[in-house]
Amino acid sequence: MEAEEFRRYGKQMVDFIADYISNIRERRVLPDVYPGYIRNLIPDHAPVEGESWEEVFKDIERVIMPGMTHWHSPHFHAFYPAANSFPALCADMLSGGLGCIGFTWASSPACTELEMVMLDWLGKMLHLPEEFLFCSKGPGGGVIQGTASEATLVALVSARNKVMSTSKTNVKDDVPMEKLICYASDQAHSSVEKAAMLGGLKFRSLPVDDALSLRGDILRAAILEDRAKGKIPFLVVGTLGTTNSCAFDNIKELGKVCSEEHLWFHIDAAYAGSAFICSEFRHLLDGVENADSFSMNPHKWLLVNFDCSTMWIKNRHDIVEAFSVNPLYLKHDKEGQIPDYRHWQIPLGRRFRSLKLWFVFRMFGVKRLQAYIRKHVDLAHEFEELVKKDHRFEVVFPVTLGLVCFRVKGPDALNGEVLRLINERGRITLTPTIFKEMYVIRFAVCSKDTKSEDIRYAWREICYVTSQVLATRNL
Ligand code: PLP
Numbered sequence: 001m002e003a004e005e006f007r008r009y010g011k012q013m014v015d016f017i018a019d020y021i022s023n024i025r026e027r028r029v030l031p032d033v034y035p036g037y038i039r040n041l042i043p044d045h046a047p048v049e050g051e052s053w054e055e056v057f058k059d060i061e062r063v064i065m066p067g068m069t070h071w072h073s074p075h076f077h078a079f080y081p082a083a084n085s086f087p088a089l090c091a092d093m094l095s096g097g098l099g100c101i102g103f104t105w106a107s108s109p110a111c112t113e114l115e116m117v118m119l120d121w122l123g124k125m126l127h128l129p130e131e132f133l134f135c136s137k138g139p140g141g142g143v144i145q146g147t148a149s150e151a152t153l154v155a156l157v158s159a160r161n162k163v164m165s166t167s168k169t170n171v172k173d174d175v176p177m178e179k180l181i182c183y184a185s186d187q188a189h190s191s192v193e194k195a196a197m198l199g200g201l202k203f204r205s206l207p208v209d210d211a212l213s214l215r216g217d218i219l220r221a222a223i224l225e226d227r228a229k230g231k232i233p234f235l236v237v238g239t240l241g242t243t244n245s246c247a248f249d250n251i252k253e254l255g256k257v258c259s260e261e262h263l264w265f266h267i268d269a270a271y272a273g274s275a276f277i278c279s280e281f282r283h284l285l286d287g288v289e290n291a292d293s294f295s296m297n298p299h300k301w302l303l304v305n306f307d308c309s310t311m312w313i314k315n316r317h318d319i320v321e322a323f324s325v326n327p328l329y330l331k332h333d334k335e336g337q338i339p340d341y342r343h344w345q346i347p348l349g350r351r352f353r354s355l356k357l358w359f360v361f362r363m364f365g366v367k368r369l370q371a372y373i374r375k376h377v378d379l380a381h382e383f384e385e386l387v388k389k390d391h392r393f394e395v396v397f398p399v400t401l402g403l404v405c406f407r408v409k410g411p412d413a414l415n416g417e418v419l420r421l422i423n424e425r426g427r428i429t430l431t432p433t434i435f436k437e438m439y440v441i442r443f444a445v446c447s448k449d450t451k452s453e454d455i456r457y458a459w460r461e462i463c464y465v466t467s468q469v470l471a472t473r474n475l
Contacts, residue, residue, distance in 0.1 A: 001053065005053065009053045009057070012057065013057075016057075016060065017089065018086075021072060021084070021086075024070055024072055024073045024074075024447075024449075025073060025074060025075070027065075027068075027070050027073065028070075028426045028427070029069070029070050029073045029075040029076050029426060029427065029428060029429050030069055030423060030426040030429050031066060031067050031068055031069055031426075032066075032426060033066055033067045037066070037067060038063060038067060041062065041063045042059070042063055069429070071084075071446070072084045072446075072447050072448070072449075073447060074447040074449050074450040074451065074454035075427060075428040075429070075454065075457065075458065076428075076429055076446050076447060077428055077429060077430050077442075077443045077444050077445070077446060077458060078429045078430055078431040078442075078444065078446070079243075079431055079442075079444065079446075080243070080270075080271045080300050080301070080403070080444055080446070081271075081300055081301050081376075081402070081444065081445070081446040081447070082299065082300065082305075082306055082446070083298065083299050083300060083301060083302055083303045083304050083305055083306070083448075084303070084305055084448065085303040085304070085305070085360060085364075085448065087303075087356075087359040087360050087362075087363040087364070088303060088304045088305040088356040088359060088360050089305060090359060091355035091356040091358065091359040091360070092305055092355075092356060094352075094355055095351055095352040095353065095355050095356070098352055100352055101348075101349040101350065101351075102115075102341065102350050102351075102352060103330065103340070103341065103342040103348050103349060103350055104330060104332055104335075104340040104341075104342055105332070105334055105337075105338045105339070105340055106332035106333075106334060108352070110352075111350075111352045111354070112338065112339060112340070112341055113338070114352075114354040114355065114358060115142075115143070115144055115341065115353070115354035116134050116141065116142070116338075116339065117134075117354075118144075118354040118357040118358055118361070119133075119134070119141065119142025119143065119144070119310060119312065119354075120133045120134050120135050120142070121357070121361055122142070122298070122310055122357065122361075123142060123312060125277045125361075125366055125369075126273070126276045126277060126282075126285065126296075127276075127282055127285075128288060128294070128312060129288065129289045131289075131314050132294065132312035132313070132314060133312075139314070139315045139316050139317055140312065140313060140314045140315065140316065141312070141313065141316050141339065142310060142311060142312040142313075143310075143311050143312075143313075143319075143339075143341055143344040143345065144308055144309065144310055144311075144350075144353045144354060144357075145295070145309045145310075145311050145345060146307045146309060147191075147297070147307060147309050148189070148191060148268055148270035148295055148296075148297050148309050149189075149191035149194065149195070150309065150345070150346060151266075151268070151293075151295035151309050151311040152191050152192055152195045152237060152266060152268060152295070153191075153194075153195040153198060153199065153346065154293075154311065154319065154323075154344070154345065154346065155195075155235070155237070155264065155266035155292070155293045155295075155311075155313075156182065156195045156196065156199050156201070156235055156266075157199055157322050157323070158264070158293070158313070158318045158319045158321075158322040158323075159182075159234050159235040159263075159264030159266070159292070159318075160177075160180060160199055160201065160234065160235075160322070161318070161321060161322035162234075162264065162318050162321075162322070163175060163180065163232065163234040163264075164177065164180075165321075175232060177200060177201065178202075179230060179231050179232045180201045180202065180231075180232050180234050181201070181202040181203070181204055181226050181231045181232065181233050181234070182196055182201060182202070182203055182204070182233070182234060182235035182236065182237070183203075183204050183205075183206055183219060183222060183223075183233065183235070183236045183237070184203070184205060184206070184214070184236065184237040184238070184239065185205065185206055185207075185208045185212075185213075185214035185238075185239060185242075185249055186205040186206065186207055186208060187208055187212050187214075187239065187242040187243075187244055187245070187247055187435065188205070188237055188239050188242065188268070189239065189242070189243050189268065189270070191268075192237045192268070193205070202231070204222060204226070206218050206219060206222055208247070208249075211247060211248075212242065212244070212245055212247035212397070212435060212436075213247055213248055213249050213250050214238065214239075214249040214250065214254060215250050215253055215254075216250060216253025216254055216256060216257045217253075219236060219253075219254055219257050220257050220261070223257070223261050223263070233261065233263055234263055234264060235263060235264045235265075235266065236254055236257075236258050236263050236264070236265050236266070237266045237267075237268055238251045238254045238255075238265065238266070238267045238268070238291075239267075239268050239269070240267060240268070240269035240272045240273065240284060240285065241269055241270070241271045241272025241273070241275075241400075241401065243270075243271070243433075244405075244433045244434075244435050244440075244442075245397045245403070245405050245433070245435055245440070245442075246271070246272065246397075246399075246400055246401055246402075246403040246405075247397070248272070248284055248400070250287075251267060251285075251286075251287035251288065251290070251291070252286060252287035252290075253287075254287075254290075255287050255288075255289070255290025255291060256290060258290065258292075259290055264292045264293070265290060265291045265292050265293075266291065266292065266293045266294070266295070267288060267291045267293070267294045267295070268295055269285070269294065269295070269296040270295070270296060270297045270300060270309070271296075271297065271300050271301060271401075272284065272296075272400075272401055273285075273294075273295075273296020273297065273301075273310075274296060274297075274298065274300065274301035274302040274369075274373060275301070275373050275377070275401050276296075277302075277366065277369060277370055277373065278370045278373050278374060281373075281400075281401070284400075291314070292313065292314050292315070292318070293311060293312065293313045293314070294311070294312050295309055295310065295311040295312075296309070296310055297309045297310075298310055298356075298357065298360075301373065301376075301402070302360070302369060303360050303364060303369065303372065303448060304356045304357055304360050305356060307353070308353050308356055308357065310357075316339065316344070319343065319344050320343040320344065323342075323343045323344065323345065323346075324343045330342065330348075372448065376401070376402040376445040376450070377401055377402055377445075379402070379445045379450055379451075379452065379455050380399050380401065380402045380403060380404050380443075380444075380445050381399060382452060382455050383404050383443055383445075383455050383458070383459065384399045384404050384406075386455070386456075386459045387404065387406045387459075390463070391409075392408060392409060392466060392470070393406055393407065393408055393409065393466075394406060394407060394409055396436075396438065396440055397435075397440075402444055402445040402446075403442060403443070403444045403445075404442075404443040404444075405433070405435075405440045405441070405442055405443075406440070406441055406443065407438065407439065407440050407441055408441075408466055408470075412438065412439035414469065414470075414473065415432070415439045415440075415441060416432070416439060417469050418441070418462075418465055418466050418469050419432050419441055421465045421468070421469060422461060422462065422465050425461070425465065427457075427461050428457070428458045428461050428462075430442060430443055430462075443458070
């Protein structure tokens, strides 16, 4: 493809995406295909001679679309939102076009510098304590990781390194790795357990209170108990906005225990973090001042397309010491004057992801981003009211942000059947979870275009399916 052809085909692609997003309501939200479907639609080897753009383009609809779950459909209410906006798409296009691999400052200064400023911008929008920001001139700062899972792993490896060594060359002999243990609540995302598994460390999942919140006394008791057994507690991951129910750990209490007991405190606010740009939700982040690191995903709820998980750390030397390796071919003569992000992450290569933040922040502005979050929360409350008004259903957890956890009154199997049928019909999609030993249906407001009419559409579908299932059960 030459530049002139790219001009033409690229515009065609932009039109395709604009049409796709504009007309997404018309598509069945869930695909109706079986595992292996693509093998029947395309050859089993790459073409020897190149094909035309037209041939490739027409296969998007024929091959890809039948197997797509339409995450940006206003009828998608599963998991949590995946952000999508036109400014972020334009920025991603530019990032692809520039194609730099910004592992050091020298490998593309703009890539590092814009990221530093964007992490400060977002940190200020969240009212993070100054210590987390580059502009404080202290050792804190922010970085874009690919995912919240990576951010947790980076925090865990940094904390492990900190507890095991006083410096890179001075490993404490008296800290055997097998004795290290980290904690999170039994509601924390599975990525915490996975990080411990990858780090070769023990993980202990702690029970929560009735509000599904991990409390300081439970944590302290676990630390003391494990120390008495000769273990070395070193890290706690607190969650703000759990995946199951959008519950909030008591980070004030957890942070206090971590400070007193000298454990690293990481906060995972993958979904809920975006809401803290609104003053009425910011109190949920109170206590972050005691954290060593904090992460949230603009790629979930801040209109920045995947992948963009922002992470702040109070002392960047902790991360850099854990992740530094220094072959000659990566060195440059400005080292030490500005961060080299290769020391802040697992891979070497990195995309120019801060462009997405820059375009989105500038084109929406803080006010419209706040309005977007508030709209989602209002829509969740609208759904909550519909559930509450129908005696057949119950809301099983307080609604704080854009997630409503509800169920049909009755056995778990009944709820499982209702959900199975809803997803089989494919008009809307929802996901289940289990907490308090109860099967629960999660309804998340996900699409940036969700309107009140979509909430009512979803509710009609849920009621229709529930009536069918109850009728067959003669209930
Ligand atoms: N943490 C929480 C609280 C989440 O809800 C999720 C995903 O929904 C994750 C972590 C994992 O996010 P990622 O896919 O960015 O690793």
